[in-house]
Amino acid sequence: MGSENRAPVTVVGLGSMGSALANAFLEKGHPTTVWNRSPEKAEALVAKGAVSAATVAEAIAASKLVVVCVLDYRAMREIVDSLGDAPAGRVIVNLTSGTPEEARQTAAWAAERGVGYLDGAIMATPPMIGSEHALIFYGGPKAVYDEHASALASIAGAGTYLGEDAGLPSLYDVALLGMMWTTWSGFMHSLALVGSEKVKAESFLPFAQLWFEHVVAPEIPKIAEQVDRGTYPDGGSALGMQAVAVEHLVDATRAQNVDVALPEFLLDRAERAIKQGHAGDGFAAIYEVLRKPQS
Incomplete structure (x- = not known):
């Protein structure tokens, strides 16, 4: 040229x-x-x-x-x-x-x-x-x-x-990298959980991909819309109920002798959001905790 x-x-x-x-x-x-x-x-x-x-x-x-x-x-x-x-x-x-x-x-x-x-x-x-x-x-x-x-x-x-x-x-750079790293970390924590019972990552992978494609990814635009509106409809699965499931994740992680830091972080933020009055809201209400430094 x-x-x-x-x-x-x-x-x-x-x-x-x-x-x-x-x-x-x-x-x-x-x-x-x-x-x-x-x-x-x-x-x-x-x-x-x-x-x-x-x-x-x-x-x-x-x-x-x-x-x-x-x-x-x-x-x-x-x-x-x-x-x-x-x-x-x-x-x-x-x-x-x-x-x-x-x-x-x-x-x-x-x-x-x-x-x-x-x-x-x-x-x-x-x-x-x-x-x-x-x-x-x-x-x-x-x-x-x-x-x-x-x-x-x-x-x-x-x-x-x-x-x-x-x-x-x-700011966009670090925000996108943070999303990438936390997503990868969540996946690796899942692999550590199933790996504790000698399940190969390649055996778990197809189910992780289906879960991400059909359940996880479709919620991202909805979460963005809720954050901009400042309202967090429960969608049939309120945060108070999901926090119980997160507690099960913490207990299972500890029982499987896997690093418990990631699920404990999640449970702590869910519990703080509930204390702020979001028990009946959807999972995205955790944003109200994440957007402010912990006092």
């Missing part, structure tokens, strides 16, 4: 993700300049047509759009601060992992230096970058995002702008 109508891009940081980002820009025809503290990491990209800058100043001078993917926010700020005066007219898209507060602080830091800034969170593995399955969240000034959305589409078919708040991408 020719690069005549493709905006130049600079990629700073060539770890596995940064290299994947640079490679995607190259494949979509963007003149791509790269820089990394260890120059040898640029060699494969140079062989594909990238330009390896000798210094970070040279790299940032090469393109208006600068995509940064380094170890952390402090490393990103140190790199840009090392340039002295902010490069005129540059836009930094920071795809470094961090917290929402770090993202907001870095957005303020960039504004003080007159640098256009978008914060992003990558919800993909390096091999997915550049495909329609890659998802990247962005936050920051809409005008900045709109100006560079076409170029950014080269690294993720599902680039999603979340709004002016630079912290939202990181």
Whole structure:
């Protein structure tokens, strides 16, 4: 693909993700300049047509759009601060992992230096970058995002702008990762339970998949709707009744000599929700406990 109508891009940081980002820009025809503290990491990209800058100043001078993917926010700020005066007219898209507060602080830091800034969170593995399955969240000034959305589409078919708040991408990131980890942990706890009686995971798997597909997953949109409304209809299975079943889970877990921390956590939150008056509500009423820190 020719690069005549493709905006130049600079990629700073060539770890596995940064290299994947640079490679995607190259494949979509963007003149791509790269820089990394260890120059040898640029060699494969140079062989594909990238330009390896000798210094970070040279790299940032090469393109208006600068995509940064380094170890952390402090490393990103140190790199840009090392340039002295902010490069005129540059836009930094920071795809470094961090917290929402770090993202907001870095957005303020960039504004003080007159640098256009978008914060992003990558919800993909390096091999997915550049495909329609890659998802990247962005936050920051809409005008900045709109100006560079076409170029950014080269690294993720599902680039999603979340709004002016630079912290939202990181918040979505940790929220989705938390959902993933807790789901996996719940499944592994189930495997530990049946495994205590020498049941193989592959034997239990078909039933877990059917249960998730037909019972667990269909409830997720309903829970989201209930949370937004702030009402939690019981659906024929009130929390007070379900808490008894959760207590059975705790007892069975202990009897099978399996780690009891996960079901005990669940039982504690269910009991706290009941004490707050939600015994007759549905299971989603536990949200009212989870959304506030324990006093």
